[in-house]
Amino acid sequence: MTEKLDNIKNAALAxxxxxxxxxxxxxxxxxxxxKSGEISLIMRDMANVPKEERPALGKLVNEAxxxxxxxxxxxxxxxxxxxxxxxxxxxxxxxxxPVTPANGGLHPLTLVRRQLIDIFAGMGFSVAEGPEIxxxxxxxxxxxxxxxxxxxxxxxxxxxxxxxxxxxQTSAMQARIMTKTQPPIRxxxxxxxxxxxxxASHSPIFNQxxxxxxxxxxxxxxxxxxxxxxxxxIFSEDTKIRLRPSYFPFTEPSVEVDVTCSMCHxxxxxxxxGTGWVEILGAGIVNPAVxxxxxxxxxxxSGFAFGFGIDRIAMxxxxxxxxxxxxxxxxxxxxxxx
Numbered sequence: 001m002t003e004k005l006d007n008i009k010n011a012a013l014a015x016x017x018x019x020x021x022x023x024x025x026x027x028x029x030x031x032x033x034x035k036s037g038e039i040s041l042i043m044r045d046m047a048n049v050p051k052e053e054r055p056a057l058g059k060l061v062n063e064a065x066x067x068x069x070x071x072x073x074x075x076x077x078x079x080x081x082x083x084x085x086x087x088x089x090x091x092x093x094x095x096x097x098p099v100t101p102a103n104g105g106l107h108p109l110t111l112v113r114r115q116l117i118d119i120f121a122g123m124g125f126s127v128a129e130g131p132e133i134x135x136x137x138x139x140x141x142x143x144x145x146x147x148x149x150x151x152x153x154x155x156x157x158x159x160x161x162x163x164x165x166x167x168x169q170t171s172a173m174q175a176r177i178m179t180k181t182q183p184p185i186r187x188x189x190x191x192x193x194x195x196x197x198x199x200a201s202h203s204p205i206f207n208q209x210x211x212x213x214x215x216x217x218x219x220x221x222x223x224x225x226x227x228x229x230x231x232x233x234i235f236s237e238d239t240k241i242r243l244r245p246s247y248f249p250f251t252e253p254s255v256e257v258d259v260t261c262s263m264c265h266x267x268x269x270x271x272x273x274g275t276g277w278v279e280i281l282g283a284g285i286v287n288p289a290v291x292x293x294x295x296x297x298x299x300x301x302s303g304f305a306f307g308f309g310i311d312r313i314a315m316x317x318x319x320x321x322x323x324x325x326x327x328x329x330x331x332x333x334x335x336x337x338x
Contacts, residue, residue: 002057002060004042005039005042005057005060005061005064006064008032008038008039008042008064009039009064009067009068012028012031012032012038012039012068012071013067013068013071015028015031015032016028016068016071016072016075017071017075019075019079020079021079021083022076022079022080022083025072025075025076025079028072029072032068033065033068033069033072039061039064039065039068042061043058043061046058046061103338104338105334105335105337105338106337107326107334107337108314108318108320108326108334108337109207109310109311109314109326111314111337112234112310112313112314112317113190113207113209113310115233115234116188116190116209116230116234116310116313117188117190119229119230119233119234120188120211120230123226123229124186125186125187125188125211125213126186126187126188127187127188127189127190128173128177128187128188128189129173129189129190129191130167130170130172130173130176130189130191131167132166132167132191132192132193132194133160133164133165133166133167134164134165134166134167134172135163135164135165136162136163136164136165137163137175138172138173138175138176139165139167139168139169139171139172141293142175142178142179142290142293142294143171143172143174143175143249143250143290144249144250144287144289144290144293145249145250149249156168156195156196156197157195157196158194158195158196158204166193166194167191167193167194168193168194168195169193169208169210169307170189170190170191170193170208170209170210170307171210171250171305171307173189173191173210174189174210174212174250174305175290175294177212178212178214178290178291178294178295178296179294179295182296183214183215183216183296183301183303184214184215185212185213185214185215185303186212186213186214186215187211187212187213188209188210188211188212189209189210189211189212190207190208190209190210190310191207191208192205192206192207192208193205193206193207193208203311203323203324203326203327206309206310206311206323207309207310207311208307208308208309208310209307209308209309209310209313210305210306210307211226211305211306211307212286212303212304212305213226213303213304213305214286214291214296214301214302214303215301215302215303216300216301216302217302218285218301218302218303218304219285219302220243220253220255220285220304222304223283223284223285223304223306224241224243226304226306227241227257227281227283227306228240228241231259231280234313234317235259235262235316235317236262236265238260238265239259239260239262240259240260240266241257241258241259241260242257242258242277243255243256243257243283244256244257244258246282246284248282248284249287250284250286250287250290250305251282251283251284251285251286251287251304251305252284252285252287252288253284253285254282254283254284255282255283255284256279256281256282257279257280257281257282257283257306258277258278258279258280259277259278259280259316260276260277260278261275261276261277261278262278262316262317262319263319264276271319278316280308280312280313280316281306281307281308282306282307282308283304283305283306283307284304284305284306285302285303285304286302286303286304286305288302291303311323311326314326318337
């Protein structure tokens, strides 16, 4: 048994000396020191050795195992350093080589957002931003949506706690502005909003663009004129809009706004489902109850408000079929907008 142990140890040490890669050393470790390795098997065979010889043999096995282990560790450290040096040399970059840098470009959502701000700034609107974690007071209550209002079922809300939510609409900033500013007010509010909704045309996080104007003698005609100018600027000069009656708690009367399809220019196609029209936003005259709750005299002042998804405008403007393309960071897609 002792002679067999010496032969195995010598064979192991010779294999370690001949090894030229860390992978070979790993294989040698398994062959001789693994659970079923040759040295480990000798330990199992000790049951067949006379009881009085076992202590001496056990000592020899442990010594042999220690020699092989020490040789493996020493050789592994040397080979690892060699392999590291070889890898660094192979992966070295010649910084003197000429480089043609790739030109970056703005994301389509950024492009549309900037265009929208330019359009409404040209009509005299200022720009405001606000918190994405919003209180229930501003997100709902001051917009005529009390705790027990049925329209809350229309909002798929992410609640932080009973009093705070991830804002479902940038309209919350309308309430903030009206509680702190007296008319005349003319402001647009771009920003991220959150709703528990996810399909080809909806995302749990998307970008909204809100507009508010409050002054004396504002009418639905002012709203229509403002939105007509917006539609012609963002799409094309031949774009028309139409207003359809709708319902929102914070506007009265309320309307849904359609534009002539940017693909077929109103003739009817797959995108507009043959109607020639595409819905883009909701709007209306600010509900007098909202004005009063925000501290504005509804008998003296009136206003209009509108809101739409920047993502929605980008999809229509550029013919994007799925909203998720805007968030996947696929360079093949984004390069089209450079």
